[in-house]
Amino acid sequence: MSQEARNGTKAVFQRMQLSILLMYIVIIILMAMTLSTLLLGMSNSMLSEKVSAFVSSGSRQTQIDVNSYLSRLEKTSDLLSSNKDYYEYDPSKEEISGDAGTQREKAISDRIHDIAVVGSFADLVIVYSTGKRLGFESGIFGTLCEPEEMYSAIAGYLEGEDKSRVWASGFGGLTDRLFCFKRLSPGAILVMSFYTTGPGSSFEYPGMLRGMRICLADEENRVLYSTDHDMIGEKLPAKVIDAAEGRDPRFLRGYYISVNTCENGWRAICYVDRSDIYRDMEQKNNLAIVLSVLFAAVFSAIGMFVLSGITGPVDASVAHLEEEAETDSLSGLLNKPAFQDKVSGSLKHENQGAQKIFMMMDMDNFKLINDILGHDYGDGVIARMGSFLRETFGERFLLGRIGGDEFALYGSGQGTREEVIDSIRRELDAAFAVFDEAFAAEKASAPISLSIGIDVESGEVLFPDMYHRSDSALYASKRGGKNGYTFYHSADTGETEEDI
Numbered sequence: 001m002s003q004e005a006r007n008g009t010k011a012v013f014q015r016m017q018l019s020i021l022l023m024y025i026v027i028i029i030l031m032a033m034t035l036s037t038l039l040l041g042m043s044n045s046m047l048s049e050k051v052s053a054f055v056s057s058g059s060r061q062t063q064i065d066v067n068s069y070l071s072r073l074e075k076t077s078d079l080l081s082s083n084k085d086y087y088e089y090d091p092s093k094e095e096i097s098g099d100a101g102t103q104r105e106k107a108i109s110d111r112i113h114d115i116a117v118v119g120s121f122a123d124l125v126i127v128y129s130t131g132k133r134l135g136f137e138s139g140i141f142g143t144l145c146e147p148e149e150m151y152s153a154i155a156g157y158l159e160g161e162d163k164s165r166v167w168a169s170g171f172g173g174l175t176d177r178l179f180c181f182k183r184l185s186p187g188a189i190l191v192m193s194f195y196t197t198g199p200g201s202s203f204e205y206p207g208m209l210r211g212m213r214i215c216l217a218d219e220e221n222r223v224l225y226s227t228d229h230d231m232i233g234e235k236l237p238a239k240v241i242d243a244a245e246g247r248d249p250r251f252l253r254g255y256y257i258s259v260n261t262c263e264n265g266w267r268a269i270c271y272v273d274r275s276d277i278y279r280d281m282e283q284k285n286n287l288a289i290v291l292s293v294l295f296a297a298v299f300s301a302i303g304m305f306v307l308s309g310i311t312g313p314v315d316a317s318v319a320h321l322e323e324e325a326e327t328d329s330l331s332g333l334l335n336k337p338a339f340q341d342k343v344s345g346s347l348k349h350e351n352q353g354a355q356k357i358f359m360m361m362d363m364d365n366f367k368l369i370n371d372i373l374g375h376d377y378g379d380g381v382i383a384r385m386g387s388f389l390r391e392t393f394g395e396r397f398l399l400g401r402i403g404g405d406e407f408a409l410y411g412s413g414q415g416t417r418e419e420v421i422d423s424i425r426r427e428l429d430a431a432f433a434v435f436d437e438a439f440a441a442e443k444a445s446a447p448i449s450l451s452i453g454i455d456v457e458s459g460e461v462l463f464p465d466m467y468h469r470s471d472s473a474l475y476a477s478k479r480g481g482k483n484g485y486t487f488y489h490s491a492d493t494g495e496t497e498e499d500i
Contacts, residue, residue: 051277054209054325056258057337059270062214063260064336065403070167070264073180075475076119077192086111090187092130109134120367122177122193127151129187141193144172154189157181167264169218175233178224196225196232212272219265236269244269328401330379331386336408339400343410344463346398350412352459355420357397358466359409360453360474361389364482366405368446381442388438392431408467417456421487424454428485449483456487 112135116124125135131147165182180192215226221236257271326338370378397411413420453474473486
């Protein structure tokens with residue numbers, strides 16, 4: 001064969017090799033791009049689900065915390081019902097006058113002042129149809145309208161069927177506080193108000209997603225509280241209202257949004273711009289595709305290695321979101337939804353002969369820490385409380401932060417109910433001593449302490465039942481002077497036994 005022929009054959013063979021190589025490279029690149037697209041699509045889908053769950057969790061957590069906060073205020077104000085002389089008194093009908101009438105009104109006013117201090121109310125006043133007012137009121141309350149018009153202005157909120165109690169905002173033009181009006185008698189209305197900053201801890205979640213907003217809005221879509229403080233007192237943006245009510249699908253394509261309705265009709269709304277979530281992800285995705293193409297042309301194994309590197313940042317983001325969705329970042333404990341899910345699972349699979357232990361724990365007078373030492377210092381106290389609970393109870397209890405300065409513990413024990421209760425008493429007595437030592441510096445500034453409610457049950461039991469029973473026991477500890485613990489005595493009688 002001539003040299004020319006050999007050169008021609010070699011050129012054909014080289015062209016064939018080049019064609020095969022190019023085809024191989026193209027196939028590898030197409031496979032890499034296809035796999036990258038599929039994997040990134042799956043990862044983004046998982047990320048979308050986790051973000052949706054996180055937003056939904058934020059809205060649901062806010063709903064739970066607001067319901068709990070408002071319920072606590074209502075229970076505190078209901079202390080006024082302990083004596084009918086307080087809530088049935090009506091100066092327009094009473095025949096008592098002179099010193100007897102003055103003494104009775106003083107007793108009512110003193111009782112209201114005591115309740116107002118316990119509940120941290122801005123105003124707690126009984127307004128009568130005669131224009132008289134008794135109770136605890138701020139300086140601005142009496143200026144909201146003329147004394148003779150005060151009763152009729154408030155009564156307007158209670159018009160209609162079954163309106164013995166109404167929550168309202170913006171009364172008298174005040175946007176910095178929320179009101180509850182409760183009719184005591186045909187001529188008397190109890191007015192409760194608290195500052196919008198009161199339930200603020202229900203909206204503050206350390207480690208929230210970038211750009212996420214949590215709002216509390218009334219039936220007229222007025223923002224009562226928001227993580228964006230500039231929105232307070234304003235109407236919700238029209239696009240958020242339309243999306244919350246399902247009228248704007250375009251907004252839903254650009255945002256994650258979740259809405260939950262509180263027991264009094266107010267709505268907890270949580271939403272976040274999708275672009276804030278995917279901005280970093282898009283940069284990582286683009287870089288991952290470029291790397292896939294470059295390395296796939298050199299060697300398929302390197303391409304596969306790069307593919308594993310592509311999914312790494314996404315998997316880390318998903319794992320981070322999963323952890324954020326379950327963990328309260330401030331205390332390091334489980335948040336309420338995660339705590340409820342894990343305890344419900346434990347109750348379902350727990351040995352029926354075991355004694356189930358559920359504790360509700362509240363830091364007494366924690367508000368004074370924020371007021372005196374500042375909110376940053378208060379956040380540090382919550383974090384240290386989480387460490388205290390892990391070190392003291394972490395080996396045998398599930399630990400959760402329910403909201404604000406309230407915590408919950410769940411565990412189980414073997415033996416009779418009395419034996420388990422004796423064991424818990426010993427543990428709590430030791431824990432109180434550790435708590436006093438750990439927070440001695442704070443006690444010098446504010447009288448913080450622990451109030452605890454405990455429910456011990458055997459057999460089949462559900463989370464809501466143990467939660468409410470231990471919460472009732474906690475309320476009994478508060479009512480009994482704080483700084484102590486109370487066992488829920490019997491699900492049959494509803495009574496409690498108190499231990500100090």
